[in-house]
Amino acid sequence: MTRPRINPAYGFLAPALAVIAVFFFVPVVASVLLSITDFDIYAVASLANLRFVGYGNYAHLLRDPLFWVALKNTAYFVFVAGPLSIAVSLTAAVLLSAKLVRFKAAFRTIFFLPVITTLVAVAVVWRYLYHLRFGLLNYGLSLVGIGPIDWLGDPAWAMPAIILLTVWKNFGFNMVIFIAGLQSIPDRLYEAASLDGASTLRQFWHVTLPMLAPTFAFVAIITLIGYFQLFAEPYVMTQGGPGQSTLSVALLMYQEGFRWWNMGYAAAVAFVLFAIILALTLVSLRLRAGAPVGTAEPQRGLAR
Amino acid sequence: MKRVGPAVVLHLVLAVAAGVTLLPLLWMLSASLMPAGEATAFGHRLFPSTVTFEHYRALFTRLNLARDAANSALLAAAVTLISLVLNSMAGYAFAKFRFAGRDRIFRILLAALVIPGQVAMLPLFLMLRELGCINTYWGVIIPGMASIFGIFLIRQYALSIPDSLLDAARIDGAGEFRIYWSLVLPVCKPILVTLAIFTFMGTWNDFLWPLIVLTDSDMYTLPVALANLVGEHVQDTELMMAGSVLTVLPVVIVFMALQRYYIEGIMSGGVKE
Numbered sequence: 001m002t003r004p005r006i007n008p009a010y011g012f013l014a015p016a017l018a019v020i021a022v023f024f025f026v027p028v029v030a031s032v033l034l035s036i037t038d039f040d041i042y043a044v045a046s047l048a049n050l051r052f053v054g055y056g057n058y059a060h061l062l063r064d065p066l067f068w069v070a071l072k073n074t075a076y077f078v079f080v081a082g083p084l085s086i087a088v089s090l091t092a093a094v095l096l097s098a099k100l101v102r103f104k105a106a107f108r109t110i111f112f113l114p115v116i117t118t119l120v121a122v123a124v125v126w127r128y129l130y131h132l133r134f135g136l137l138n139y140g141l142s143l144v145g146i147g148p149i150d151w152l153g154d155p156a157w158a159m160p161a162i163i164l165l166t167v168w169k170n171f172g173f174n175m176v177i178f179i180a181g182l183q184s185i186p187d188r189l190y191e192a193a194s195l196d197g198a199s200t201l202r203q204f205w206h207v208t209l210p211m212l213a214p215t216f217a218f219v220a221i222i223t224l225i226g227y228f229q230l231f232a233e234p235y236v237m238t239q240g241g242p243g244q245s246t247l248s249v250a251l252l253m254y255q256e257g258f259r260w261w262n263m264g265y266a267a268a269v270a271f272v273l274f275a276i277i278l279a280l281t282l283v284s285l286r287l288r289a290g291a292p293v294g295t296a297e298p299q300r301g302l303a304r
Numbered sequence: 305m306k307r308v309g310p311a312v313v314l315h316l317v318l319a320v321a322a323g324v325t326l327l328p329l330l331w332m333l334s335a336s337l338m339p340a341g342e343a344t345a346f347g348h349r350l351f352p353s354t355v356t357f358e359h360y361r362a363l364f365t366r367l368n369l370a371r372d373a374a375n376s377a378l379l380a381a382a383v384t385l386i387s388l389v390l391n392s393m394a395g396y397a398f399a400k401f402r403f404a405g406r407d408r409i410f411r412i413l414l415a416a417l418v419i420p421g422q423v424a425m426l427p428l429f430l431m432l433r434e435l436g437c438i439n440t441y442w443g444v445i446i447p448g449m450a451s452i453f454g455i456f457l458i459r460q461y462a463l464s465i466p467d468s469l470l471d472a473a474r475i476d477g478a479g480e481f482r483i484y485w486s487l488v489l490p491v492c493k494p495i496l497v498t499l500a501i502f503t504f505m506g507t508w509n510d511f512l513w514p515l516i517v518l519t520d521s522d523m524y525t526l527p528v529a530l531a532n533l534v535g536e537h538v539q540d541t542e543l544m545m546a547g548s549v550l551t552v553l554p555v556v557i558v559f560m561a562l563q564r565y566y567i568e569g570i571m572s573g574g575v576k577e
Contacts, residue, residue, distance in 0.1 A: 008480040009401030016394035016450035020413070023428060023447045028419060030427035095318060100311040109563060110322045113329065116559045116566075118509045120527035121548040124534050125332045128541055134344040136331060168325070173570070180571035229420050232511045236531050250422055250512075258516055263426050270423045281418050 035267035044261055057268035067269065069244050070252040073159060077248065078227045081163040086219055088171040090212075093178030094204070108179070112172035119169065123236035126165045127152065130237075152238055155245035162233045162246055170226075174219045181215030182208070221284050228277050249273045329552075336360070336545035343541040359546035369550065371522055372529040377554070379441060379514075379525060380507040383448040384500050390450040392496060395458025396488050400470060410459075413452045421513070429516060443517035444525075448507060454499050457569070461495035462488065498569035501562050505555050526551040 035057055042049040061067050092111055096104055114122065129136050130151035138148045151161040185208065193203045231250040234240050240247035240255075249269060257266030331350070335343040336359055338352040363369040397403075398410055428447060429438070437443040465488065473483045489496065514525045524532065530547050537543055559566060 007401060007403045009397040009403045009406075011480070012393040012397035012401070012484065016390040016455060017409075019390065019446075019450040020452060023431075023449075024416070024424050027424035027427035027431065028416075030431075031423050034427055092321070095314065098314060100314055101318065102315070107318050107322055108567070109560075110325055112563075112567065113556070113559075114325065116505055116509075116555050117329070118527055118548075118551045118555060120509075120511050120531050121551040122328065122332075124530060124544055124548050125328050127534070128335075128343070128544070129328060129331070131344070134348070134541075136327075136348060139348045168328070172325075176567055176570050225418065225420070229422065232531075235511075236534065250420075253422055254512070254516075257426050258429070263430070267426050270420075270426065274420055274423045277420060278418055 031267045031270060034264055035271050037264045039262075039264035039267075041261040044263075053264070057265045058272075060265065061268050061272065066244070066247070066252065067249075067272075070247045070249045073245065073247055074228060074230060074249045076159055077163060077166075077230050078224065081166045082220070082223050082227050084163065085167040085171050086174055086216075086223060088167055089174035089219070090178050092171060092175045093182060094208070096175070097179055097182045108172075108176070111175055114169045115172040117169070119232045120236055122169060123165065123233050126161075127237050130161050153242055155243045158238050158242060158246045162230075162237065165233060165237075166227070166230075170223075174223065177219055178212070178215060181212050185211045217284060217287070221281055224280055224284065225277055228273060228280075332545050332548050332552075335542055336549045338542050340540065340542055343545070359540075359543045360550070362543060363546055363550060367533065368521075369526070369529060369547065372524045372526050373550065375441075375518075375523060376508055376525040376527075376551075379444050380504045382441070382445050383507045384503045386445065386449050387451055387454055387503055388496060388500055391454030391499065392458050392489065392492060393484065394450070394455045396462050396484055396492075398455065398459040399462035400465060400467070400488075414456065417452055425513065425516065432517065438517055439519045439523055441523075444507075444514055447513065448503075451503070454503065457495060457499050457502075458492060461492055465491055494565065495569075497562065498565045501558060501566050502569065504558060508555055 036052055036054055037043070038051050038053045038056070040049075095101065096107055096111075101107070128134070130138075132138065132148055132150045132153060135151070137151065142148065149157055151157050189207050189211070190203055193207050198206065229250050230248040231254065234246040234248055234251050235254075238246045240251050250273065253266045253269040253273070256262045256269060334351055337355045337357070338349070339354060339356050340358070342349055342353060398406065424447075432438055432443050432446065435442075437446060469487070470483060473487055478487075508525075509527065510525075511527045511531070514528050515531070518524055518528060521529070521532070526547075530544075530551055533547055534544055
């Protein structure tokens, strides 16, 4: 077989790779440079006002109480909403995968519906559901004798309110991935376990969970990466308040960069966010390398 | 008959969970049809006393949301079409050609999936400002024209196209672009549909980047317009619910019509949101 002189592959690749290189990789690298400058509103007007400040933004960041508040809030969100939504996803997946269940497709569609809805729109809806006096949630709670909670007005409750919305919005996504993982577990393992007299609970603990380990790693990583970027929920529902209790790192970056035009400082914030996500992803991958892998992975790629 | 007990309990649990899941969306729809003030009136009404479309009318006449809806539709369609062509070309090349550095480039692309979009946003904004793209459709379209995830999805699918099929077309004298256009694309149709849905919904639902790039209310997409509206009309619950329905409904319809492709895509490919 003869091949043309110039590999046609380059022609097919060029447009997409050019777009990704120019409008993603270049900005990522430029972001490093931006983060070591004092790029601000004056530099937006004229680049002559730009000065290099070395690691000054990063030093400032470590001393900025607002950054630590944002980091603490984001960590709170990720490490509560993450496990909670994964637990709900797994529960829903296990229930839906039970052989007894009928109308599986209908249930799956309903549980998945919040995933595809527009985040801004449902955040607006939940703002009203959370209303102190008129909200449906407090009405429901009052029926079981729980006093009204000022969900979005009380600094102690604002983040739990955002977490609840997030779990509702996202659990269907990981549920579908877990269902695929459950389907890939061979029936003969359960049959063997039954023959050995293992109860349903023991089967879940000793067959289902170990066999789902690769799925868990995948789900944990994409959830982690996604949740660290928390932005629209606090933007729409609380604007970071009350009293900065829902200020996230991404919201801080947006405010610093696009509201106050402290772009050098905002770039440093974005980079620290990236560094944390990268470090935790690598840790997850390392943990996963030690986990038992016994089944063909239902999903490939991202976790690799 | 001893199986009946657990089955009833299981279905009861699932039905309650389904009800709770649907409740916010159903309440949104119901409240959007209530006369002004009814959703926040005493007694926590679940259904409108009389169905009214006045809030939808207000959105389209007084608040000019039709323009924002058109922006959303146009941008989502443009990004979907352009990125489908670019991603499928690149995905096909990664799957079916040998060239220097192929595996290394592909690995670099996959590794870059870990980088959050926020890292690129600040310089990207400055670049697009230099290009005069701020507050234009291009400001949204340009960064969306190609995606690593899209290339990955197509590549995984195109790997299964037999080389003999492509070589036969080459022997028949078909040009490389012809082969891609009239042989590869039709074979890849299922994954193209899946990717098209992902891209359309992703662009429609996107918030942060349009919020940054589109500065004029005539250019807003629906999510940006809605977030803006809630600032001025927070008291108008029914109006805000109508705006939310308007924003959510198109993606719900697309999902309902094509959910088979959507859910299978997540199950087979692994998805980045």
